Amino acid sequence: xxxxxxxxxxxxxxxxxxxxxxxxxxxxxxxxxxxxxxxxxxxxxxxxxxxxxxxxxxxxxxxxxxxxxxxxxxxxxxxxxxxxxxxxxxxxxxxxxxxxxxxxxxxxxxxxxxxxxxxxxxxxxxxxxxxxxxxxxxxxxxxxxxxxxxxxxxxxxxxxxxxxxxxxxxxxxxxxxxxxxxxxxxxxxxxxxxxxxxxxxxxxxxxxxxxxxxxxxxxxxxxxxxxxxxxxxxxxxxxxxxxxxxxxxxxxxxxxxxxxxxxxxxxxxxxxxxxxxxxxxxxxxxxxxxxxxxxxxxxxxxxxxxxxxxxxxxxxxxxxxxxxxxxxxxxxxxxxxxxxxxxxxxxxxxxxxxxxxxx
Amino acid sequence: xxxxxxxxxxxxxxxxxxxxxxxxxxxxxxxxxxxxxxxxxxxxxxxxxxxxxxxxxxxxxxxxxxxxxxxxxxxxxxxxxxxxxxxxxxxxxxxxxxxxxxxxxxxxxxxxxxxxxxxxxxxxxxxxxxxxxxxxxxxxxxxxxxxxxxxxxxxxxxxxxxxxxxxxxxxxxxxxxxxxxxxxxxxxxxxxxxxxxxxxxxxxxxxxxxxxxxxxxxxxxxxxxxxxxxxxxxxxxxxxxxxxxxxxxxxxx
Ligand SMILES: Nc1ncnc2c1ncn2[C@@H]1O[C@H](COP(=O)(O)OP(=O)(O)OP(=O)(O)O)[C@@H](O)[C@H]1O
Ligand SMILES: [Mg+2]
Numbered sequence: 123x124x125x126x127x128x129x130x131x132x133x134x135x136x137x138x139x140x141x142x143x144x145x146x147x148x149x150x151x152x153x154x155x156x157x158x159x160x161x162x163x164x165x166x167x168x169x170x171x172x173x174x175x176x177x178x179x180x181x182x183x184x185x186x187x188x189x190x191x192x193x194x195x196x197x198x199x200x201x202x203x204x205x206x207x208x209x210x211x212x213x214x215x216x217x218x219x220x221x222x223x224x225x226x227x228x229x230x231x232x233x234x235x236x237x238x239x240x241x242x243x244x245x246x247x248x249x250x251x252x253x254x255x256x257x258x259x260x261x262x263x264x265x266x267x268x269x270x271x272x273x274x275x276x277x278x279x280x281x282x283x284x285x286x287x288x289x290x291x292x293x294x295x296x297x298x299x300x301x302x303x304x305x306x307x308x309x310x311x312x313x314x315x316x317x318x319x320x321x322x323x324x325x326x327x328x329x330x331x332x333x334x335x336x337x338x339x340x341x342x343x344x345x346x347x348x349x350x351x352x353x354x355x356x357x358x359x360x361x362x363x364x365x366x367x368x369x370x371x372x373x374x375x376x377x378x379x380x381x382x383x384x385x386x387x388x389x390x391x392x393x394x395x396x397x398x399x400x401x402x403x404x405x406x407x408x409x410x411x412x413x414x415x416x417x418x419x420x421x422x423x424x425x426x427x428x429x430x431x432x433x434x435x436x437x438x439x440x441x442x443x444x445x446x447x448x449x450x451x452x453x454x455x456x457x458x459x460x461x462x463x464x465x466x467x468x469x470x471x472x473x474x475x476x477x478x479x480x481x
Numbered sequence: 482x483x484x485x486x487x488x489x490x491x492x493x494x495x496x497x498x499x500x501x502x503x504x505x506x507x508x509x510x511x512x513x514x515x516x517x518x519x520x521x522x523x524x525x526x527x528x529x530x531x532x533x534x535x536x537x538x539x540x541x542x543x544x545x546x547x548x549x550x551x552x553x554x555x556x557x558x559x560x561x562x563x564x565x566x567x568x569x570x571x572x573x574x575x576x577x578x579x580x581x582x583x584x585x586x587x588x589x590x591x592x593x594x595x596x597x598x599x600x601x602x603x604x605x606x607x608x609x610x611x612x613x614x615x616x617x618x619x620x621x622x623x624x625x626x627x628x629x630x631x632x633x634x635x636x637x638x639x640x641x642x643x644x645x646x647x648x649x650x651x652x653x654x655x656x657x658x659x660x661x662x663x664x665x666x667x668x669x670x671x672x673x674x675x676x677x678x679x680x681x682x683x684x685x686x687x688x689x690x691x692x693x694x695x696x697x698x699x700x701x702x703x704x705x706x707x708x709x710x711x712x713x714x715x716x717x718x719x720x721x722x723x724x725x726x727x728x729x730x731x732x733x734x
Contacts (some may be wrong), residue, residue, distance in 0.1 A: 353566075
């Protein structure tokens with residue numbers, strides 16, 4: 123017992139802070155779960171629990187690219203989209219084949235994550251050669267491309283197997299018994315609603331576990347070294363391309379997981395600007411920026427506040443967006459005004475580095 | 482005995498500027514070699530050419546019998562050249578310890594999965610890395626500051642941390658770009674001792690750029706003087722420093 127106390131005392135600050143992060147999630151879950159089961163929470167708020175989990179996973183995973191790798195990505199919702207559609211497609215096809223909901227969901231989850239990761243690799247390889255604003259613009263474009271792609275996909279299934287088209291349902295040429303699975307802009311309907319608050323929280327914990335442990339490992343150090351000084355990282359033999367791609371892909375895969383959660387929370391899955399487009403990508407970025415770039419617990423908390431705040435302010439419906447906008451403008455000023463940058467460099471030391479000849 | 486580093490006719494241009502031209506140097510194992518010259522002579526550019534930051538448009542670089550001309554920085558690091566930078570380039574938001582551990586990156590391996598799941602390999606290798614990094618920090622009197630953020634170290638210690646990080650890659654050749662810049666005479670004195678200690682303890686071959694003549698004449702065995710991108714003089718420290726050409730071009734009398 124005393125040994126154990128000593129161990130906890132000697133644990134470094136990092137480990138403690140990480141345990142606190144997990145602790146916050148678990149306690150918050152237990153509190154909310156109690157409130158829900160005693161019926162002391164509006165059904166509206168209760169319905170917000172799974173989306174909240176989704177936002178938290180998205181924010182934490184985007185922080186891996188923006189905060190830990192130090193690159194601005196505006197296509198995060200695209201990876202969520204890839205995970206959502208691939209997993210919903212799987213679940214709908216398997217609805218009657220795999221009756222065990224848990225097993226089906228786990229398989230769907232793995233598929234969604236894998237597909238999003240593949241998209242991460244395919245997009246990451248060309249895109250990660252770019253830096254800063256250029257990277258931001260190109261990732262934004264790829265995010266939009268993914269979202270728009272699923273809007274032109276029609277997939278049906280009949281006795282002869284799968285039919286595929288990019289035109290319309292008629293073009294699928296199915297037998298009469300055929301069933302449309304992906305219906306272009308109308309998306310996928312009838313996905314089993316397997317997502318629960320509990321599953322969401324488990325996924326948050328897994329996401330945190332992966333990101334936190336990655337950051338505190340050999341690979342994580344390499345990623346952060348690239349962020350802090352690419353030239354110095356190269357000079358000690360760090361493979362820049364490899365580690366950038368690693369961070370980007372893991373981040374995409376985790377966003378895919380959030381997409382799976384999203385797809386299995388709704389009966390109808392469609393892709394539009396608000397759920398998988400740049401609106402969403404920028405929302406997630408706002409969580410990351412507000413929570414403090416690189417601060418994992420911070421992005422979690424920002425996601426919670428910014429998701430719940432509009433609901434809390436529902437009474438002030440006219441001012442809701444105004445308040446939101448003011449918060450964002452203040453953040454912008456804090457991050458970009460020259461005076462504020464000066465102040466931060468002096469007191470907080472996370473200013474941007476200038477580019478110059480290698481000296 | 483074959484030289485550890487053998488450079489022949491190295492050159493590069495930036496636009497119309499011939500920054501380095503016909504540069505030759507030959508450094509023996511465990512030698513402490515100085516590269517000096519006026520501002521803008523091309524000294525740092527030579528380092529950048531040797532480490533693959535820039536690709537030379539002429540010449541050859543042989544390290545320990547291996548041709549490394551025009552190779553990528555990462556491959557040159559693996560081949561055995563490590564360096565520090567004139568403008569300090571630390572991983573500013575990592576701890577002092579982690580800065581050195583990044584230097585150890587290619588000497589200690591475990592997989593991403595082992596790292597995320599904290600398996601045996603992770604714990605074993607991290608422990609080794611911690612021990613080795615602390616060892617290096619001790620050499621540079623930084624062990625007490627292992628948990629500091631690198632950016633919070635005073636200037637002189639940042640320069641020493643850069644050397645520790647470079648040594649962590651276990652190089653054959655260590656390049657130091659103005660290691661004493663910005664240090665007071667006291668700190669410079671300590672640094673000189675550390676450099677000599679490193680050479681003896683690690684059997685290190687060192688090429689250093691420096692403006693501080695006390696340091697140069699105090700510890701370098703051989704010198705090359707660069708002027709307008711070309712070698713002006715080369716040889717034993719004493720004879721080079723007494724060369725009338727060097728005195729007019731650089732030492733300024
Ligand atoms: N990336 C680059 N692009 C253009 N010109 C460059 C570049 N790097 C160096 N130069 C030029 O090459 C010349 C040599 O520069 P270098 O930095 O090698 O000098 P140095 O000898 O290290 O000088 P100092 O003692 O001031 O550090 C300078 O005229 C410099 O402006
Ligand atoms: Mg220089």
